[in-house]
Amino acid sequence: SPVCKHRHPLNRGRVPVLFTSSTLHNVFVDPSVRVPFHLDIESQPGARTVDLWRIWNQSYGLRHEASDTVAVCGLNDVPFLTPNRFRTVLDGWLHDVKAANPDNTFRICKVLRPPKYAWFQGTPPTPDYVNYLDRINAYNDIIGEFNWENGFDNVIGFSHEGCRGGRKRRSGGRSQLQHQFSPWREVSQGHEHCLHLNDQSRAVMFRKLCTYIKHNIIKEY
DSSP states (O other), X not given: OTTTSSOOOOOSSEEEEEEESTTSTTGGGSTTOOOSSXXXXXXXXXXXXXXXXXXXXXXXXXXXXXXXXXXXXXXXXXXXXXXXXXXXXXXHHHHXXXXXXXXXXXXXXXXXXXXXXXXXXXXXXXXXOOOOHHHHHHHHHHHHHHHHHTXXXXXXXXXXXXXXXXXEEOTTSOEEEEEOOTTBTTGGGOGGGOOSBOHHHHHHHHHHHHHHHHHHTGGGO
């Protein structure tokens, strides 16, 4: 398998599936990435969630075998969809997943908060910067509710990737979150362009996701 990079028995009956935009596109080609189980990956750079939903219908909507879909997407929706509209897209995708096979499952990971779209505190990087932090936080709240309502209350999320705790403290004593700019691919172009994690950080992110799939999905087969 080009994803797993070694031979292994195929999962019979059902299969875990990753749908992602550019967030994890082609991360499996990194030499440090090895998946100890079969994992279908469908990725499309620049895709919005509705685009991946359509691809899911084309690729899995008519399959008789059950599948467990994990989506890592949503960033490309941020400038265009209100949180309520984003929830509508998730509900529509889930409807089609269950209509194809009631044994199918679908969950989505909380999205990144990249400097291009989210600024935690202080002066934004440019005068015309649009801060979507509140919208992304609302997306992630919706994702948490969506997963919980469908029986998954411990889905891995990535809202803290590329971030660190700062020296400033919130009123409750917790450190104020800040960006760590070095893990972002576009950092040399300026902080306002940072949207994607670099390959090393994406590999770490993908390995975390694989651990989640192994212990929360594969173990049920």
